[in-house]
Amino acid sequence: MPPHILDHLAESPDPAVREAARRTLVASAQLRGARSARSAPGADLATPTRGRRTIFDAQHRESLVDAELMRTETAPPSADPAVNQAFDGLGATRQFYAEVLHRDSIDGMGMRLDGYVHYGDQFNNAFWDGRHMVFGDGDSVMFTDFTASLDVIGHELTHGVTQMTAGLTYHNQPGALNESMSDVFGSLIKQWSLDQTAEEADWLIGAEIFTPSHAGDALRSMKDPGQAYDNPTMGKDPQPGHMTDFMVLPDTARGDWGGVHINSGIPNRAFHLAAVNIGGQAWKAPGHIWYEALKASSRTTDFQQFADTTAAKAAQLYGPDAQDAVTDAWGQVGITVAGTPPPRGLHDRMPRRLERYPNAEELDRT
Known part of the structure; x- marks a missing residue:
């Protein structure tokens, strides 16, 4: 949950929404501190268990110490929907990384997956704290149970993948890349589970956690940054989609x-x-390109460096046409890949499909 949304909710005229947002801001800051303390790649890893899942109930406390064990790999489904949704979401994410990217759990070495549901009182967030997945129930006014969104679960667990690979520092452009990696793979996990193409996908993050009575689409839109929501309670989505609008x-x-x-x-x-340019299913060629670029990045990689790396990986994995597709995508957001012509003007920022490769399967040779 972006802090700017919580800041808006903390000024809500509804006292229940206001108080839930303020509590969430404080608790999220504490959890983020815990994640930062464990941010070194390969640090403090749990014993490899082939990604074994265990779900606990935090019982509305802001502590994980006394959480109650609710479900394991050998236990039947729980009577608590949040427990089952968390269990299934962790499983889908684990399966995606194993089958699509050939990665054994979050750390690549079978790290166990522990999830904690019912964290805090009306906690409007979900969080990877560097070792565990934490889920709030939402305030039931603006947001519902955060275990309901597969892309949110995939987003948070991908913070763990980034932590164990590039270790992108959570500040400025490297931090924005860190968040973007989580959105990319969170969305790909959802698209993979639904067997969608890039054209069919909604490219929204967190659409499922909004309450039915609330007029909001999602937390973020990857297709149209800045258009995910616009209402008095949450404010206007501030995300830019081009470097000319980059916010310092x-x-x-x-x-x-x-x-x-x-x-x-x-x-x-x-x-x-890039995914629309290439066509077909985005978790194939585009997903592999971004994953290999993530592994080739460092803690301080910025937008320009990452763009250059994705273009190089596209050429290396799939050839010059894939490289053109990736280079064109970065140009449309105002970043010129090294060694290429300047990006096209504002009038020419529409996606360009590679007609020679209408299906990503033709590119995916990994």
Whole structure:
């Protein structure tokens, strides 16, 4: 949950919404601190267990210490829907990484997957704390149970993948890339589970967690950054989709560490454009290109460096036409891949499909 949304909710005239947002802001800051303390790739890993899932009930406390064990790999489904949704979401994410990207759990070495549901009182967030998945129930006014969204679960677990690979620092452009990687693979996990093409997918993050009575689409739109929501309670989606609108914000908690949840809209849109350019199913060629670029990145990789790496990986994995598709996508968001012509003008920012490769299966040779 982006802090700018919680900031708006903390000023809501509804006292229940206001208080839930304020509690969530405090608890999220504490959880983010725990994640930062465990951010070094390969640090403090659990014993490999082939990605074994275990779900606990935090019983509305803001602590995981006394959580109650609710479900394991050998136990039947629970009577609690949140437990089962968390269990299934962890399983779908684990299966995606294993089958699509040949990665054994979050760390690549079978790390166990522990999930905690019913965290806090009306906690409007879900969080990877560096070792565990944490789910709030939402305030039931604006948001519902966060276990209901597969792309949110995939998003948070991908923070763990990034932690164990590039270790992108959670500040400024590297932090925005960190958030974007989670949106990319969270969306791909959902698209894979629904067997959708890039054209069919909604490219929305967190659409399922909005309550039916609330007029909001999603937390973010990868296809149209800045258009996910616009209402008095949450404000207007501030995400840019082009470098001309990049937001320079303070590298502080109040400034979202340099706008990591805001400026992530730029690489998000670049991935969407690359996936549409290539065509077919986005978890195939585009997903492999971004995953290999993530593994080739470092803690301080910025937008330009990542764009250059994705173009190089596209050429390496799938040839010059795939490289053109990726280069074109970055150009449309205002980033010129090294060694290529300048990006086209504002009038020419529409996705270009590669007619020679209408289906990503023709590109996917991994």
